[in-house]
Amino acid sequence: MKDYVLRNRKGLLLVLLAVLVTSLVEISNIKGNNKPDLSIRYNGFNIEQKKEISEEEIVEQFFTDNQNYFAFYAKTFQIEEEKLIALLKDDYKNNGLLEATNLDKYLIDYLLALESENKDLFNNKITSSMPNSEYIISLIKYFTKVYDNVDFKIAAAIGLIESGYRSEYMLKCNNVFGGMAGGKLIKYKSIEYGILKYVQLLSEGYFAKGLDTVEKIGRVYNPVINENGQKVASPTWVINVNNATSKYENIILPSTLDEILTLQTNQE
16 A cells, blocks of 8 residues: 555645645635535536526516515506506516616506506596595505605695595595695595505605795695785695694504505405
8 A cells, every 4th residue: 555655646646636626616615605516527527507597587586576566556556467567577678677776666657657658558447445544644654755755744744634534525536635626626546546646746746846844835735825915825724734744753654565555455
């Protein structure tokens, strides 16, 4: 044995060196959190066993992981969920869906644009559910996180003053904020859609234009002419809304979509 080692000393050293290098590489991969090598070594050759995840699988996983979003917004806009998903899948490469950093805002913008282009895809029948106030206020809270320039307390307080969240006439119209068109209360197809449009109105029509206090909002939302002939916010309305904001200072409400969906189910 000794003679064998002496005769093959060089070869054995090379083998030991190879084993050492391989061990160091494997340790380095573990420390660097590299993906494991799934290849099988056989007689000095590598037989590749690595499985590449296909683009189709990535897309399917995305829709599976976010199914609750598609269900919620399909119901909000009254479009068949399967139709919505089919449309999104059909054009996901061009519409940037998989790269969306705010899926709520992405789906809202997508559906609003789709609604203006093809109304036949949507059911625009008025669906009145007579929801309770907790659900309504939770929706306002949720959508003010999507349109994050809107002060939730002000949005909730205005709704409380305008409808009390219990006016049967207004709730049947899915309108809690008193929005009018042509001298009549605007009717929305679902309470979720009505709340969404209310918060969007505050975001784009008021807060984005610098009307970000009750007094500033009131000059447009609920104006009166004062003794000097100037248009100002109704003093009574301002006092009432400001007082109502205190109700929502530290209120604890459902904040995740899953919690909203649970409340939604309880309304049905």
